[in-house]
Every structure is written in structure tokens, then in C-alpha cells.
Amino acid sequence: MAASVQGGRIGNLPAEANVFVGRRRELGRITELLRTERLVTLTGPGGVGKSRLALRAAHAAKADFPGGVWLVELSELRDPDLLTNTVAQATRLTEQTLRPLLQAVSEHLAGAPVLLVLDTCEHVLDECARVVQELLAHVPELRVLATSRQQLGVPGEHLLTVAPLPLGERDDAVALFAARAVAAVPAFTLTDDNRADVTAICARLDGIPLALELAAVRLRGFPLHRLLEGLDSRFDLLVSHARPRLARHQTLRTAIGWSHELCTPLERLLWARLSVFAGGWDVEAAEFVCHGGPLDPEEILPLLASLTEKSIITMDGDGAAVRYRMLDTVRSFGAEWLTGLGEAEAVRLRHRDYFRWIARQGEAEWLGPGQRMWAERLTAEHANLRLAIEQCLTAAEPEVALELTGSLWFFWFACGFAEEGRTYLERALRRAPEDGGPEHTLAVWAHRLVTVVPDDLEAAESVSAAYVWLAEERRLPVPALPLTGASLAVRGESARSAVLYGSARQAPSGDGGAEFFQLLTLAVQAYLLASQAAFERCAAVAERLRAECAKRGELWMRAWGDFFVSLAGIGLGHPHEAVRSAREALAAKWRVHDRIGAAAVADLLVVAQAAQGEDELAAHLLGVSRRLWFAAGLPQLGRPDRTVFHREYERRLRTSLGDTRFTEAVTAGRELGSEAAVTWALGGALDGAGGGDGADGSGGSGGPGGPGGPEDSSEPGDSHGPEGPGDPGTSGAPGA
Incomplete structure (x- = not known):
């Protein structure tokens, strides 16, 4: 399944902001249509309530779609070519894949009845029609509910016109x-x-x-x-x-x-300038982008409050996490006013430059205690980053696009947007001369970092296969370490290593990329030592990596140190310590949205639990790892017919448990949603509810969904803070 019911939550529907009024007839009709038609499009003029009606209908339909109900908001999308990426991200498919992304999305959604809600399609109509037609052709269980001012024009589309509300005194x-x-x-x-x-x-x-x-x-x-x-x-x-x-x-x-x-002149001016944002914005962004002339930065916050009171904009969150949004129709009015003022180009350039600055700040601080904050901040600003990049790609100076796309290497590589990063980097590089200076070098380095070519997978598999043979010959305690995932995730193959070393030497001295590569080099060394079964030396290098990361308060590369400490612990016959370190790695990888890293660590947990004699728990985790490879867009790395690791462990665990117990355990792990799978892998052992005492990190052997099971809505691994892991006997809040 693409998703499962876990803790009462299915899919990604937001809570409804206020009480829904009326539309009983329309809601009943949509419910009927979704049971018989595969594509239902709500049409009507702007402001008539199509989006609100679709959201209410989607909430009402959740019980009919065990595969999930997924809302894809398209109003902030400017580039139609990124529509499939947007669908992938909304459905929590990390698009770190070389396969056609639409194929990956189709596989991700397959398996159980699933509803996709595409909201505000009219400005990307042709691409919506193409994507919907492809998905409906390849996902038999799929239903699509779309909202658009125009029909999509897809065969089999059923139109439902949303009219204004009835006008009688009791209506x-x-x-x-x-x-x-x-x-x-x-x-x-x-x-x-x-x-x-x-x-x-x-x-x-x-x-x-x-x-x-x-x-x-x-x-x-x-x-x-x-x-x-x-x-x-x-x-x-x-x-x-x-x-x-x-x-x-x-x-x-x-x-x-x-x-x-009815707004004051300054409120009107701010309304117009805010129209340049895609999606939402925070106070800092508004102050930078919208100040100037009669509008001082210190006046922005009270004006935002005033526009919120007038329902021109809406506010979400509280404290430092407050973000503002504007309805499309209201935004369009502001954009026309901005053009009339003659300010459109100047404000768009300020928007672009602000997000260039944000990218540079994020890169400079990525390898530090603010890493998780930057992962979440840039994910929240994803639509604005896209808009800034598009602005850069039309600029006369090609180095501007090279700088922005290259500075975001950490966002593309570590936060689950590799495929999109490759696309933008390639577009920027095509516009620039090859001797374009440091910006060109940075973009080339970033492109190599986020590019996975077919040879990588072959090299990773050959290393893993060689280790299986070595383990059998030497009768090592664990016959097949999961080096395929580690190899892919740290780009540690010897051939790739040479490319990365060469690129890093050219990187501007002292920038975030060069510092990152110093840490990556230690991870590569640990990987190569593990592949040679030099476990004591591997552990020593991994400890150096952890120490270097601890100095910076860094999580993402620190998790690779945890990974290789765990792997060495298995090779040295210390599985309890291996489980502890692997869970710390998994918590950190999931917190910064590194889906490939999380899948690789899940493979390691299979090995660690099997080394403890917890074969049924290991089989559950084998299903979890397959789910996570699928979510990472690389399902072939979780298939037993495609990788040595999964083939070997399927054989061994099936022999140990018998066909029925093995199949049931793997299926239970695989059918969890990605967030639930990670939450269970952590919380089932760390919160003491799964039967373990938490003292040695081994945890219990309860299966997914058992007593004390996790909820999809919270965040796994909060016990692993920036300064290192917390008390392993206490889990953090689950979910992502």
C-alpha cells in the first residue's frame, strides 16, 4: 500500500480552518461520483468556493480510500514542468531517482484505493491533463478530484459546476x-x-x-x-x-x-508588494522584500496584523513560526496594482535577492546546530525558492543562477529534492560558459553531488556482492552487511570518490561545500574500511566523523558516523550497541528529510536485530526498509530479486521463521506508511511500549501497530538533538 491508517491519520489533508457551511447537495453528489468516476473536476469562477468544497469532500471521503487522501496545492506552482515533482512531494515520495518520476509516482500510489486532490489546475492545465491521464492509466485504484476554472479535457472526466450559494433568506x-x-x-x-x-x-x-x-x-x-x-x-x-x-x-x-x-495607503502598498511571494512568507521576508519608499521595515509587522484582521491575508502558526498566505484571487488583484504602480520588476528582484541570501545563509550554517531548522525553513520556502530560481534563470547574468542553484546543494542532496536540483542545475549550467568562475565550479560540484548514474548502482551492488562472498568464506558473524544503501547514500564507490575529490579541490576555499566534503571524506573512508571487514579501523574513523560533527552541532553527517559505528559494532559482535547507534542515525536522517539515508539505516537495523537473534523483528524491519526504499524513489534497492542484501536476508529469515511468519512480518512492515514505519522502528523500541527495557538499546519484538504504537502525526527521534543522542530509553514525539 502507498499509505495505511495509522493513529487515525490518512494522507496529508490539512485541518479545516473554519466551519463549513451549506453545499449538502454538492457534497452528496461528489461522494457519489467518487465511487463511480475516476476523475471528477469541480469547475466555476474564482471565489465560488471550489477549493473549500473539494477539501470538505476529501475529508468526508477518507474512509473510502485506505491508500490515502492526498492534497496537491498547485496555486503556488509557476513552472508546469515541476508539476510531477509537486505531486511526488505532496504524496511524500522523495524523488531521488533516475527512473521517470511519473513512473515512480504511479508505483508509489498503487496498491489500495487512493484519492488525489489537485487544487487550482487552470494555470498549468495542459500538464495537469497529461499527468492525470498517465496516472489514471497506470494506477487502477486511483481517483482524482480536481478544481479548475476550466475542464482538464481528459477522457472520462466528469464535470461538476460549482455555482454561487443560494440566496433566499433561509439559504x-x-x-x-x-x-x-x-x-x-x-x-x-x-x-x-x-x-x-x-x-x-x-x-x-x-x-x-x-x-x-x-x-x-x-x-x-x-x-x-x-x-x-x-x-x-x-x-x-x-x-x-x-x-x-x-x-x-x-x-x-x-x-x-x-x-x-477601505485599506490605508500603506496597507494597499504592502498588499501589492506581498503579491510577489509564491505560497507563504514570514515577517523577515516581508520586511526585506516589501520595505522602501514610504514603507519602513518596522511598519511591516503591524501592517501584516491589520491586513490579517481585514482577511486580506491569513496567518498560520505562532511565535517565530508564524507564516502568512494570500488567496490567489486577492494576490492577483495585488499583482495588478503593483504593476500599475510601476514597481513589479523592482520588488521581484528584491524577492530574488532575499532568497539568494537565504540560500547562502543556509549553506554557511548547514553543518551546524541549526541544520534541522534550515531543512524545515527551506522546505517551507520551497515555492519561493523555485520562483527565485526561475527569476535567476531569466537574468542577463548566468552566474546568478549558478550561484543560487549551486548554493542549494545541501537542500537538493540532503533534504530529498535531488531530482529537482539536477533539473535546475542543468538549466543553469546550459546557460553559462564552461569557464564561468567560482559560481560555475560550485554548480558543477553540486550537480555531481546530486546525480546518481546507473554505474553507481552497479558499483554499489558489486561491493555488496563481494562482501557476501567474503563473509561466507571467513564465516563472519553477519553474512551480508547492507553496503548497497550506504554506498549509494554517501556516494562512496571508488570511481565516484575520484570524481568528488577532484570537484572538491576546485570548490571555493572555506565554503560550505568544501567543509561538507571534509566530513564526507571520513564517511567514504569508513565505508571502504567496512567493505574490507576492517571493523576496528572503521569504528575509529566513524568516531572521528562523529566528533567532527559534534563540534559543529551537525546532524546529517553525524548520522553517517552513527551508521558506520553501528555497522562496525555488528562486525565486531556487539549488536546491542549497533542497534542503539543505528536508531540514532535513523532518527537524525528522518528529521532532516534524508529519505535515502533513512532507507540505508533501516537495512542496517535489519542486520542488527538479526544479530541479536530477534528474527521476527528483523523481518518486520525488512518490510520497513522496503517501504523506505520505495519512498526514496529507489524501490529496486529494496527488492530481493535486485539486491544481494535483501535476497540474502529474505533467505535467512524465511528459513528461521518459516514462510507464513516471515511473510506476515514483512508485509506488516511494508504496509506501514513511511512516517509510521520510521516512527515504529524508533518508538517501538525506544519508548518501552514494545516490550523492551530500553537499557541496552535492544528494545522489544512487538510488530507494527502493536500496543503503544506510533501516530503518524508527530516526529520520530526528537531525543537525538543537535548535541547528540538523548537517553535511548526515552523516545521523542513520533512522526515527521
Whole structure:
């Protein structure tokens, strides 16, 4: 399965921001259609409530889709070529793969009934149609619910037009206005005395939900009768001459325009400048990008608060994690205003330069205690980074694109965006001369770092096969160490090593890439020593790596030190210590979104548990590792018919447990969702609920989903902080 029910959570649907009002008939119809039709598209004008209706319908349909209900928000996507990447990321498929990505997505979604919700398709319509048609052809269990102002035009598409809300005194439009009015002004009550005015307001706004919500917020500054009078004057002026087919579109624009007029000049200016962001933004970004002229940086925060109160923007999170967003229709209005002011190009360049600075800061601080923060921050800013890169790729100076895409090497390589990074780096390199200076060198280095070529897999497999033979000949305690994953993940093959060494020598002195390579060199040495069964020397080099990372408070490369300490512990006959270090590595890899690294560590856990005689637990973990290789976009590295490691351990564990117990255990591990799988691999042993005492790191042998099992919603491995692992007898909050 692509996902499973774990802790009551399926897929990635966000919580609904407020109470859903009305639309019972439409919801019932969507439910019926999703049971019989494979593609349902909700169409209608902007602001009519397509996205909100789709989200409500998706929540209602979760029980029908054990494979997951996955929301793919496309409004912030600018480049149609990245649509498949966006689908992969939304469905939690890390696209570190050389196979066609759409093929990987199809395999990832296959196995159980699954619903994909594609929201706001109209601006990437052709690519949406192509991707949907391919997915429907190759995933028989798939249903797609799309929202778009235009139909996709895919064979078999069933259209459902979303109309404005009904306008009678007891109908949905009045109920929605009243609900949003109470949210804006808690003292408001819908009564027989004011119902006629509310009904008139709803009629003036044609029952368009977004217009109703914007109008309801105006009650903070206007009594109800004044609100109606203001709408009357605005609409008499601007709507009366609109052609009939444009009336509803003009109604929404007029409602937004009236909200715009009621803003102060500085609020209007900030609204316009904020329109350059893709997705969301934080206060720091707004202060940098939007200041200038009459707008001072210190005025940005109170203006953001004011625009939030007026429902022009929305706010998520709290404290330092606060982020703001703007609805597409509202953003489009601001963008037109920005163009009219003649500021569009200048503000876009400030946006680009801010995210260039963010990338440089992230690179400089990646190998330090802020690593996890940077992984999460740049993941949150992914849409803005894409927009900044596209801006760089159109700049007259090609070195600007080389610098930005190259500076993000750590984001592409360690945070699960290798395929996208390769695409951007190749585009930047094609525009630049080969002797382009340090920016060119950095981009070449980054491209080599994130590129996995077929020879890598062959080299990794040959090393693993050789070790199986060596282990059998020497009767080592563990016959097949999982070197395939380690080889791939640290790019440690001898042929690749030469390429990386050559590239690193050219890297600008003192930059993050050069420092990273110093640590990578230690990981490569540990890998090569392990492949020669020189376990004591491997452990010594791995300890050096851990010490160097500890100086920096670094997690990602530190996890490779944990990995090789664990691997050496297995070879030296210390499986309890090996389990402890492997779990520390897994927690860290998952926290910084390194899916390939997590899969490689899961392989190691199979070996460590088998070395302790925990064969059933090892079989569960074998299924978990297959799930994680699948999620990393490299399922061939988890298949027993394709890799020596999985073939060897399938044979040994099947012999030990018998066919039935082995198959049940592997299936249970494989059918967990990726987050649940990692959570179980950590929490099942570390929280004491799985039967282990936690004293020696061995944990219990309970299977996935047993008592004390994890929830998909939290984060695994919080006990492994930047300064090193925490108490192994205490698990952190599970999930990712």
C-alpha cells in the first residue's frame, strides 16, 4: 500500500480552518461520483468556493480510500514542468531517482484505493491533463478530484459546476455570511430584524463565498445598514454596465476592490508588494522584500496584523513560526496594482535577492546546530525558492543562477529534492560558459553531488556482492552487511570518490561545500574500511566523523558516523550497541528529510536485530526498509530479486521463521506508511511500549501497530538533538 491508517491519520489533508457551511447537495453528489468516476473536476469562477468544497469532500471521503487522501496545492506552482515533482512531494515520495518520476509516482500510489486532490489546475492545465491521464492509466485504484476554472479535457472526466450559494433568506449564502460575521464580530446575531439586510447583501454579492467572507469582515468597522449602503454605491457604479457573462467575475473583483479602498495607503502598498511571494512568507521576508519608499521595515509587522484582521491575508502558526498566505484571487488583484504602480520588476528582484541570501545563509550554517531548522525553513520556502530560481534563470547574468542553484546543494542532496536540483542545475549550467568562475565550479560540484548514474548502482551492488562472498568464506558473524544503501547514500564507490575529490579541490576555499566534503571524506573512508571487514579501523574513523560533527552541532553527517559505528559494532559482535547507534542515525536522517539515508539505516537495523537473534523483528524491519526504499524513489534497492542484501536476508529469515511468519512480518512492515514505519522502528523500541527495557538499546519484538504504537502525526527521534543522542530509553514525539 502507498499509505495505511495509522493513529487515525490518512494522507496529508490539512485541518479545516473554519466551519463549513451549506453545499449538502454538492457534497452528496461528489461522494457519489467518487465511487463511480475516476476523475471528477469541480469547475466555476474564482471565489465560488471550489477549493473549500473539494477539501470538505476529501475529508468526508477518507474512509473510502485506505491508500490515502492526498492534497496537491498547485496555486503556488509557476513552472508546469515541476508539476510531477509537486505531486511526488505532496504524496511524500522523495524523488531521488533516475527512473521517470511519473513512473515512480504511479508505483508509489498503487496498491489500495487512493484519492488525489489537485487544487487550482487552470494555470498549468495542459500538464495537469497529461499527468492525470498517465496516472489514471497506470494506477487502477486511483481517483482524482480536481478544481479548475476550466475542464482538464481528459477522457472520462466528469464535470461538476460549482455555482454561487443560494440566496433566499433561509439559504446557504445567508448562513455563510452570518457564520463569518460572528467570527469577525462575536456580538453579531442573525435576527428577524436584520435578516432582510443580510439577504440583500448576499444578493448584491451574487452569493459568491469569497465576496461574502470579505464583506462580513467589514462589520468590524461598519454597522450592517452602512455596509449595505456601501455595497450598493460601489456595485451601482462598477457592475451595472458589465456584460452578463462577466457579472459574477466583476462582482468578486468589485468586492475585493472595495476592500482595497477601505485599506490605508500603506496597507494597499504592502498588499501589492506581498503579491510577489509564491505560497507563504514570514515577517523577515516581508520586511526585506516589501520595505522602501514610504514603507519602513518596522511598519511591516503591524501592517501584516491589520491586513490579517481585514482577511486580506491569513496567518498560520505562532511565535517565530508564524507564516502568512494570500488567496490567489486577492494576490492577483495585488499583482495588478503593483504593476500599475510601476514597481513589479523592482520588488521581484528584491524577492530574488532575499532568497539568494537565504540560500547562502543556509549553506554557511548547514553543518551546524541549526541544520534541522534550515531543512524545515527551506522546505517551507520551497515555492519561493523555485520562483527565485526561475527569476535567476531569466537574468542577463548566468552566474546568478549558478550561484543560487549551486548554493542549494545541501537542500537538493540532503533534504530529498535531488531530482529537482539536477533539473535546475542543468538549466543553469546550459546557460553559462564552461569557464564561468567560482559560481560555475560550485554548480558543477553540486550537480555531481546530486546525480546518481546507473554505474553507481552497479558499483554499489558489486561491493555488496563481494562482501557476501567474503563473509561466507571467513564465516563472519553477519553474512551480508547492507553496503548497497550506504554506498549509494554517501556516494562512496571508488570511481565516484575520484570524481568528488577532484570537484572538491576546485570548490571555493572555506565554503560550505568544501567543509561538507571534509566530513564526507571520513564517511567514504569508513565505508571502504567496512567493505574490507576492517571493523576496528572503521569504528575509529566513524568516531572521528562523529566528533567532527559534534563540534559543529551537525546532524546529517553525524548520522553517517552513527551508521558506520553501528555497522562496525555488528562486525565486531556487539549488536546491542549497533542497534542503539543505528536508531540514532535513523532518527537524525528522518528529521532532516534524508529519505535515502533513512532507507540505508533501516537495512542496517535489519542486520542488527538479526544479530541479536530477534528474527521476527528483523523481518518486520525488512518490510520497513522496503517501504523506505520505495519512498526514496529507489524501490529496486529494496527488492530481493535486485539486491544481494535483501535476497540474502529474505533467505535467512524465511528459513528461521518459516514462510507464513516471515511473510506476515514483512508485509506488516511494508504496509506501514513511511512516517509510521520510521516512527515504529524508533518508538517501538525506544519508548518501552514494545516490550523492551530500553537499557541496552535492544528494545522489544512487538510488530507494527502493536500496543503503544506510533501516530503518524508527530516526529520520530526528537531525543537525538543537535548535541547528540538523548537517553535511548526515552523516545521523542513520533512522526515527521
